[in-house]
Amino acid sequence: MNRAKIIKWMEQRFGINRGIFKGYAFIIKNGKVWLTSREVMNRELRGIKIESVGLLFGRYSERKGIFKPTTNALQIFGKYASRNIVELNERERDDYLTGYDLEKQCDAGEGYVIIKYKHHVLGCGLYRNGIIKNQIPKARRRYSVEEV
Amino acid sequence: MKQPILPGKFKARYASLLGEENKIFLKYCKMPLRKSIRINTIKANAKEVVSALKDKGWELERVPWFKYGYWVKNADKVAIGNSLEYFLGYIYPQEAASMLPPIILNPKQEDFVLDMAAAPGSKTTQLAQMMDNKGCIVANDKDTSRIKALRFNLDVCGVVNTIVSRMDGIWFKELKERFDLVLLDAPCSGEGVIRKSWNVLSRWSVNMINNLAGLQKGLIGAAIETLKPGGVLVYSTCTLAPEENEGVIDFALKKFDNIKVEKVSVEGLKWRNGIEEWEGKSFNSEVKKTMRIWPQDNDTQAFFIAKVRKL
Numbered sequence: 001m002n003r004a005k006i007i008k009w010m011e012q013r014f015g016i017n018r019g020i021f022k023g024y025a026f027i028i029k030n031g032k033v034w035l036t037s038r039e040v041m042n043r044e045l046r047g048i049k050i051e052s053v054g055l056l057f058g059r060y061s062e063r064k065g066i067f068k069p070t071t072n073a074l075q076i077f078g079k080y081a082s083r084n085i086v087e088l089n090e091r092e093r094d095d096y097l098t099g100y101d102l103e104k105q106c107d108a109g110e111g112y113v114i115i116k117y118k119h120h121v122l123g124c125g126l127y128r129n130g131i132i133k134n135q136i137p138k139a140r141r142r143y144s145v146e147e148v
Numbered sequence: 149m150k151q152p153i154l155p156g157k158f159k160a161r162y163a164s165l166l167g168e169e170n171k172i173f174l175k176y177c178k179m180p181l182r183k184s185i186r187i188n189t190i191k192a193n194a195k196e197v198v199s200a201l202k203d204k205g206w207e208l209e210r211v212p213w214f215k216y217g218y219w220v221k222n223a224d225k226v227a228i229g230n231s232l233e234y235f236l237g238y239i240y241p242q243e244a245a246s247m248l249p250p251i252i253l254n255p256k257q258e259d260f261v262l263d264m265a266a267a268p269g270s271k272t273t274q275l276a277q278m279m280d281n282k283g284c285i286v287a288n289d290k291d292t293s294r295i296k297a298l299r300f301n302l303d304v305c306g307v308v309n310t311i312v313s314r315m316d317g318i319w320f321k322e323l324k325e326r327f328d329l330v331l332l333d334a335p336c337s338g339e340g341v342i343r344k345s346w347n348v349l350s351r352w353s354v355n356m357i358n359n360l361a362g363l364q365k366g367l368i369g370a371a372i373e374t375l376k377p378g379g380v381l382v383y384s385t386c387t388l389a390p391e392e393n394e395g396v397i398d399f400a401l402k403k404f405d406n407i408k409v410e411k412v413s414v415e416g417l418k419w420r421n422g423i424e425e426w427e428g429k430s431f432n433s434e435v436k437k438t439m440r441i442w443p444q445d446n447d448t449q450a451f452f453i454a455k456v457r458k459l
């Protein structure tokens with residue numbers, strides 16, 4: 001995995017223009033991809049016990065040849081996408097945010113999709129055989145639906 | 149409604165400072181805290197979010213001292229943590245007084261900032277937003293499980309300019325003159341958050357206050373060492389205990405001859421000056437320039453804030 005491959009993947013899968021990632025740096029390590037700014041990489045960090053840098057952008061498996069963007073990454077970059085986007089109605093939105101898979105025919109290709117409600121990017125989904133497998137991290141799911 | 153029972157020692161503690169007003173102070177200590185949110189402009193268009201929330205029936209009132217802070221007046225009805233806006237990282241629940249230390253630190257886009265005791269990241273995410281996700285923040289904490297919450301909040305808020313580190317803050321003393329700005333939102337006895345969590349009272353004791361003061365003195369020393377000349381340190385706590393506040397600043401002024409306390413002012417906020425004397429001990433009169441925020445002054449949690457410049 002490397003920077004060029006990630007950017008190419010985002011472009012091929014979602015139609016996100018590669019120029020969008022210009023000011024960003026990727027840190028690729030142990031199956032994880034972190035996103036930060038180039039500025040951060042230029043700082044003096046000697047002596048600091050670093051746990052993580054920037055935002056968890058995605059995960060990959062070199063062996064299986066797959067890359068998967070995180071919901072948090074898509075919430076930032078999903079707005080630049082032009083394909084493989086699935087739009088939900090209000091009921092589907094609530095189901096999805098609560099953690100359910102959705103049965104839904106859509107014109108996306110099989111694989112990772114961007115889940116949207118109106119103009120808001122909710123996050124990542126995995127589309128296969130008419131089912132969107134829920135990819136919202138457990139800690140981020142809602143267990144009840146808004147009251148107002 | 150259930151009310152906390154305040155320990156007798158606590159009830160008497162600030163009577164010498166407040167006089168008659170002590171009753172009002174204690175009354176506020178027993179009142180639940182008003183809920184507030186910060187609009188996260190890293191991900192959200194503030195105007196749009198405010199109007200969407202209002203359309204859904206949220207009663208919002210602007211926090212006078214932060215452009216993106218709002219009290220949610222009907223928070224009991226709207227379930228902030230379950231809202232779509234929270235899920236999307238457009239809003240972040242944060243107590244109104246807790247928005248003050250970053251405002252006083254006032255970071256610029258190009259700054260290299262240390263948030264020495266950062267978890268769970270309310271102030272880190274606010275700093276990142278104020279810096280427009282530029283520059284660089286080192287968000288440090290020593291507690292592994294709290295760091296998890298910090299990382300979670302940074303990711304939800306879309307923060308990319310931040311490095312998370314896990315160290316005892318004391319070790320920053322070895323990294324001399326590294327940062328432009330340092331926020332030390334110190335571990336403290338938490339008297340100021342009684343209104344949020346009455347559990348605080350079960351741990352409260354004068355002994356604990358004195359132990360914490362020792363820790364805070366170590367941390368403030370490290371914060372000053374790691375600051376560049378000309379740089380600013382904001383020291384804050386959510387407690388009223390002078391030992392953890394003016395006492396710590398007094399200690400720093402004795403130990404370092406290259407720092408000065410700067411006067412601060414925040415529009416729309418009511419505060420009082422730091423006190424010069426406590427239980428027979430007098431402090432360097434510079435501590436008068438610090439900020440003491442009592443719960444009854446703005447109907448918020450209590451806070452203490454000092455702005456220190458390294459010469």
Ligand SMILES: C[S@@+](CC[C@H](N)C(=O)[O-])C[C@H]1O[C@@H](n2cnc3c(N)ncnc32)[C@H](O)[C@@H]1O
Nearest residue numbers: 265266267268269270271290291316317333335
């Ligand atoms: C008041 S809380 C910080 C709140 C945080 N600034 C926010 O706004 O969300 C104090 C933090 O200090 C951390 N802490 C305690 N001792 C520490 C030490 N020696 N070095 C670094 N962090 C420490 C605690 O784990 C705790 O997360």
